[in-house]
Amino acid sequence: MKTVVITGSGRGFGFEMAKIFKANNFNVVLTDINEENLAAAKFEVEQLPTQSKVISVVCDVTKHAQIENLWAEAVKAFGGVDIWINNAGVNQPDKPMCELTQKEIDFLVDVDLKGAVYGSKLAFKHMKEQGYGQIYNVEGYGSNDAMMTGLTLYGTTKRAITYFTQALAKESEDLTDGKVCVCRLTPGIMITEFIKSANGGKTKIELPEKTKKVYNILGDYPQTIANYCVPRMIKNTKNNAKIVWLTNARAFARFLTAGFNKRNFFE
Ligand SMILES: NC(=O)c1ccc[n+]([C@@H]2O[C@H](COP(=O)([O-])OP(=O)(O)OC[C@H]3O[C@@H](n4cnc5c(N)ncnc54)[C@H](O)[C@@H]3O)[C@@H](O)[C@H]2O)c1
Numbered sequence: 150m151k152t153v154v155i156t157g158s159g160r161g162f163g164f165e166m167a168k169i170f171k172a173n174n175f176n177v178v179l180t181d182i183n184e185e186n187l188a189a190a191k192f193e194v195e196q197l198p199t200q201s202k203v204i205s206v207v208c209d210v211t212k213h214a215q216i217e218n219l220w221a222e223a224v225k226a227f228g229g230v231d232i233w234i235n236n237a238g239v240n241q242p243d244k245p246m247c248e249l250t251q252k253e254i255d256f257l258v259d260v261d262l263k264g265a266v267y268g269s270k271l272a273f274k275h276m277k278e279q280g281y282g283q284i285y286n287v288e289g290y291g292s293n294d295a296m297m298t299g300l301t302l303y304g305t306t307k308r309a310i311t312y313f314t315q316a317l318a319k320e321s322e323d324l325t326d327g328k329v330c331v332c333r334l335t336p337g338i339m340i341t342e343f344i345k346s347a348n349g350g351k352t353k354i355e356l357p358e359k360t361k362k363v364y365n366i367l368g369d370y371p372q373t374i375a376n377y378c379v380p381r382m383i384k385n386t387k388n389n390a391k392i393v394w395l396t397n398a399r400a401f402a403r404f405l406t407a408g409f410n411k412r413n414f415f416e
Pocket residue numbers: 156157158159160161162163180181182183186208209210211235236237238239260264287288289290336337338339340341342343344371
């Protein structure tokens with residue numbers, strides 16, 4: 150039986166992916182900084198009627214030692230880790246770069262960049278020893294060089310995630326012959342709590358009407374995107390793979406059909 154670890158899986162995309170992995174008989178290690186959401190997520194994922202098991206481990210991805218503990222708990226419960234997903238993330242307060250405080254800058258870079266760097270580093274080190282495994286990092290706005298006032302720092306972290314993941318995949322070619330696959334998930338726009346707040350939920354984000362319009366055309370609920378991504382992760386055997394939901398073709402089709410397909414996620 151295979152095992153997946155998903156950071157930030159107390160809600161949102163991570164939680165939706167966890168349910169699909171469990172339905173595919175994967176042992177699931179749920180982990181989040183938010184203990185309450187984590188407990189609720191565990192209760193729900195456990196209800197799915199497959200033989201695989203679920204554990205939960207509280208882990209703040211900005212703490213190297215807590216991620217080391219997360220790996221140890223997963224191995225103690227299930228003997229190894231097949232797929233490790235660095236999914237935990239936070240949004241940027243809707244402010245131009247010059248208005249962000251040092252605390253806000255540090256918080257965003259610590260979670261969105263350093264969290265994924267720590268998770269990738271530790272998972273890679275251990276997967277190299279066990280001789281197999283896949284690591285996924287989650288791309289986002291900025292990964293493809295898109296730029297917008299109010300998302301400069303978030304975009305910077307996601308652009309860095311893209312470079313980092315590709316460069317680590319190169320290291321994996323050299324160090325493991327690509328046996329450890331270091332890969333990317335590109336989910337597009339997801340209608341989750343993420344788009345509504347920043348600073349760990351403390352700062353509300355008021356989405357402008359024109360942003361809502363774009364989200365209504367291009368956005369999807371996270372379960373739709375998880376349904377697309379998880380089977381592809383399970384099948385994947387390639388290092389440096391990239392699993393993309395919102396392709397250019399899909400985005401183009403959405404804009405073309407927007408007049409007939411009225412959607413409103415914000416009613
Ligand atoms: N929502 C979108 O439109 C969108 C688009 C592209 C990429 N993404 C990325 O997808 C990932 C998941 O986003 P989501 O929309 O499900 O967000 P979400 O806010 O619903 O879930 C994120 C989870 O991460 C957890 N988390 C935050 N800080 C943490 C920390 N320090 N340690 C551990 N857990 C922590 C939160 O508690 C939460 O459960 C993020 O990396 C995000 O950047 C989101």
